[in-house]
Amino acid sequence: MNYKFDFDAVLASWDYLLEGAWLTVQLSFGAMAIGLVVAILCALGKTSGPKPVRWLINAYIEVIRNTPFLVQIFLIFFGLPTAGIRLSPDLAALIAMVVNVGAYATEIIRAGIESIQKGQIEAGLALGLKPLQVFRYVVIKPALRTVYPALTSQFILLMLSSSVVSAISADELTSVANNIQSQTFRSFEIYIVVTAVYLCLALMFSALFAGIYRLAFAYDTDRR
Amino acid sequence: MIRSFGYNEFLFLLSAVQWTLALSAIAFIGGATVGLFVALGRTSTIKPVRLLATGYIQLFQGTPLLMQLFLVFFGATVMGIDMNPWAAAALGLTLNASAFLGEIWRGCIQAVPRGQWEAASALGLRYPGLMRYVILPQAVKVAVPPTVGFLVQLIKSTSLAAIIGFTELTRAGQIVNNATFQPFLVFGIVAAIYFVLCWPLSLLSARLEQRYAAPAR
Numbered sequence: 001m002n003y004k005f006d007f008d009a010v011l012a013s014w015d016y017l018l019e020g021a022w023l024t025v026q027l028s029f030g031a032m033a034i035g036l037v038v039a040i041l042c043a044l045g046k047t048s049g050p051k052p053v054r055w056l057i058n059a060y061i062e063v064i065r066n067t068p069f070l071v072q073i074f075l076i077f078f079g080l081p082t083a084g085i086r087l088s089p090d091l092a093a094l095i096a097m098v099v100n101v102g103a104y105a106t107e108i109i110r111a112g113i114e115s116i117q118k119g120q121i122e123a124g125l126a127l128g129l130k131p132l133q134v135f136r137y138v139v140i141k142p143a144l145r146t147v148y149p150a151l152t153s154q155f156i157l158l159m160l161s162s163s164v165v166s167a168i169s170a171d172e173l174t175s176v177a178n179n180i181q182s183q184t185f186r187s188f189e190i191y192i193v194v195t196a197v198y199l200c201l202a203l204m205f206s207a208l209f210a211g212i213y214r215l216a217f218a219y220d221t222d223r224r
Numbered sequence: 225m226i227r228s229f230g231y232n233e234f235l236f237l238l239s240a241v242q243w244t245l246a247l248s249a250i251a252f253i254g255g256a257t258v259g260l261f262v263a264l265g266r267t268s269t270i271k272p273v274r275l276l277a278t279g280y281i282q283l284f285q286g287t288p289l290l291m292q293l294f295l296v297f298f299g300a301t302v303m304g305i306d307m308n309p310w311a312a313a314a315l316g317l318t319l320n321a322s323a324f325l326g327e328i329w330r331g332c333i334q335a336v337p338r339g340q341w342e343a344a345s346a347l348g349l350r351y352p353g354l355m356r357y358v359i360l361p362q363a364v365k366v367a368v369p370p371t372v373g374f375l376v377q378l379i380k381s382t383s384l385a386a387i388i389g390f391t392e393l394t395r396a397g398q399i400v401n402n403a404t405f406q407p408f409l410v411f412g413i414v415a416a417i418y419f420v421l422c423w424p425l426s427l428l429s430a431r432l433e434q435r436y437a438a439p440a441r
Contacts, residue, residue, distance in 0.1 A: 003302045066376065066422035067415045068383035070394055075415060078407035163288035167387055174290060187298040195291040202286040 009184035010193050020176030021197055023090070027172060028159040028205075031097035035158075038098060039105030040140065046106065047113050057106065064103035070164050072096050077168045093165035093172070101158045108150045112143030145217040152209040156202050163198070173197060229404045234413070240396030241417060247382045247392055250314045252375060255321025262326025264355070267333045277326065284323030290384050292316050297388050313385035321378055328374060332367040333359060369433035376422045376429070383418075393417060 010017075046057045064072065076099070077092040087095070116139050124134040144151070166174035177194040181187045227233070265277030284292065293316040300307035336359050344358040386395035397414035401407050 003304075062423065062426070063415075063419060066380075066426055067418045068380040068394065070383045070386065071397070071411055071415045071418060074394075074397070074401075074407065075411045078401065079411055082406075082408050160286075160288040163290045164384065164387075166290070174288070188295070188302045191291055191294045191298060195287045195295060198288055198291060199283070199286045 003188075005189060006186060007189050007193070009186045010180065010190045013180050016176055016180065017173070017194070017197070020171060020173040021201065023170070024159065024162055024172040024201065027090070027094055027097060027162055027165070027170070028155070030094055031101055031158060031162075032155050034094075034098045035101035035105055038102035039109050042102065042106040043109040043113055044135075046110050061103045061106055064100055065107075069096070069100055069161055070167060072100060073165060073168055089165075089168045089170040092168060093162070093170035096165065097158060097162060100161075101154065104154050105151060108147045108154060109143060111150075112145075112147035113139060115146050116143055141217075148209075148213055148217060152206070155209070156205050159201060159205060160198060226405055227403050229400070229406050229409055233400045233404060233410075236400060237393065237396050237410075237413060237417065240391060240393045241421075243390070243392040244379065244382050244421075247310075247313055247317065247385060247390070248375070248379045251317035251321050251378055251382070254314070254318030255325050255378070258318065258322035259325030259329060262322055263329035263333055266326060266330040281323045281327050284320055285327065289316070289320050289381055290387060292320055293384060293388050309385065309388045309390035312388060313382070313390045317378070317381060317385070320381070321374075324374060324377070325371065328370050329363065329367055332363040332370075335366050336362045365436060369429050369436055372425055372432060373429040376425045379422055379425075380418065 042057045042060070045053045049057070073093070073096045076096045077087065077089065080087060080092075120138050120142075121134055124138040125131075129137070162172060163174040165172060166178060169175050169178075173194055177190050181190050184190070262277050262280060265273045266281065268274050268277070293313060296316040296319070297307060297309065297312035300312065340358055340362065341354070344354045349358065382392055383394040385392055386398065389395070391399070393414055397410050401410040404410065
């Protein structure tokens with residue numbers, strides 16, 4: 001092997017890379033936040049909605065979980081304009097990510113909600129809590145706490161799979177890498193650097209999630 | 225000239241399915257072979273081996289699959305090996321699958337009760353025999369449902385091979401779409417084909433999980 005590594009060309013465009021990484025972070029957090037809301041609503045619909053709603057949510061989950069993310073992106077980015085809805089690559093990427101993570105997170109949160117015993121809800125109502133308060137304090141918070149590890153690893157998977165949106169050239173980290181690659185032809189170096197950036201992002205995300213857990217969920221429970 | 229989507233286009237998509245399936249099969253067989261060693265390494269009593277396997281898993285689970293494919297594809301060229309997209313996709317997916325299967329199977333090996341290990345070694349079995357006749361046969365039972373579930377993930381992952389230029393189902397969809405410009409129809413059909421491949425496996429995985437999980441409790 002007589003290849004000479006040359007990282008100069010890559011490091012010269014570090015600010016461009018940083019911009020891309022920042023968009024990856026923004027897309028990921030945006031999709032997580034919206035996806036979480038979608039998932040909570042869908043999980044609620046699936047556990048206690050009328051039959052047609054449950055059927056519809058099931059169909060959504062199964063379709064998303066059994067088709068590739070890349071094809072979902074293509075459907076949204078290339079398909080929607082034929083229906084008259086024109087999207088920028090960034091927005092299409094965000095929508096695709098929300099739709100995708102929403103389906104996975106619904107199943108996770110549903111499992112959490114089903115782990116709440118009926119007696120808990122009855123006790124909450126008996127204590128005079130309004131239904132919405134019961135939902136907020138008795139159902140969703142303990143449910144999220146139970147499934148927190150599964151949920152956060154799903155979010156990290158989402159961040160990693162966001163690299164796929166480079167296929168529609170949303171300007172995130174992988175797209176930036178592709179652009180630098182086509183200008184400098186230092187493909188191996190650039191992808192090594194970007195892979196390392198993704199790894200750092202994944203580690204940072206999991207540290208952040210651990211911190212959030214300590215702030216929001218580390219209360220005592222007497223169940224033992 | 226814009227063609228319309230007809231029977232021939234549909235047949236072209238269908239014939240691309242064989243490449244999706246071939247890529248999935250190769251990645252699964254390769255990934256299972258390497259993954260077994262990763263799982264054994266991960267559960268090893270020798271610390272450096274365990275650390276190495278853990279690092280391997282973390283590296284592949286902490287970075288995007290697309291980057292792994294790019295690195296294999298461009299990395300091979302750097303080493304002076306002429307790598308076509310087909311080989312790069314097969315190798316990249318194999319490595320990725322081995323890390324995921326290794327982690328899944330680690331859990332299955334550790335699910336075999338401690339007493340089984342102790343009993344086997346008390347009977348004088350050394351590591352190869354202990355694994356071969358006592359631990360692995362029991363671990364396999366637990367491993368089947370999540371492994372089938374992983375197969376769904378693997379089939380979906382092969383779509384990324386389209387980005388490095390290997391003509392499987394998704395790339396075929398792009399090609400047909402470029403000629404017909406009916407994205408909703410074309411990618412709708414592509415998605416439907418993936419669904420037909422994956423959904424039965426998902427259902428099977430869920431059913432197996434119920435069957436195997438029930439008596440254990």
